[in-house]
Structures are given as C-alpha cells and as structure tokens.
Amino acid sequence: MKELAANRNDHRPLLGAHVVAIVAAMEQGVAARALRCMGVDPAALKAAANKFSRASNRHTGLTGA
Secondary structure (H helix, E strand, O other), X not given: OHHHHHHHHHOXXXXXHHHHHHHHHOXXXXXXXXXXXXXXXXXXXHHHHXXXXXXXXXXXXXXXX
C-alpha cells in the first residue's frame, strides 16, 4: 500500500486496477492467500492490472504508469 501512496503524488485518478496491482504484489495476508487458493498467478494479475492502468491513462490523455 505504501507503493500505491507513493505513486499517487502525480494526481492521476485512482483506478481499481491500481488496487488490484498492489494486492497482487502482496506476499502475505488474506488477499494473497485467496489468490493462491483460487490458483491466480499474482505476477500475471499484476501485469494485467498495470497494462489496464496504462491503457486507461492513454485513453484519457494522462501519462505515467
């Protein structure tokens, strides 16, 4: 979550994809355990969320990740 807060300094809109990417990067906790139980690849989920965020920013004319 610190990563998310640090990246919020550029004042881009917060998307659900940003939260998903941070949750996918967590190695411990309920969310990480749930992803493992569902057989979700956290790295693939984070990559997809980041790709969505970048595409959304390009669509709205914003720059950044």
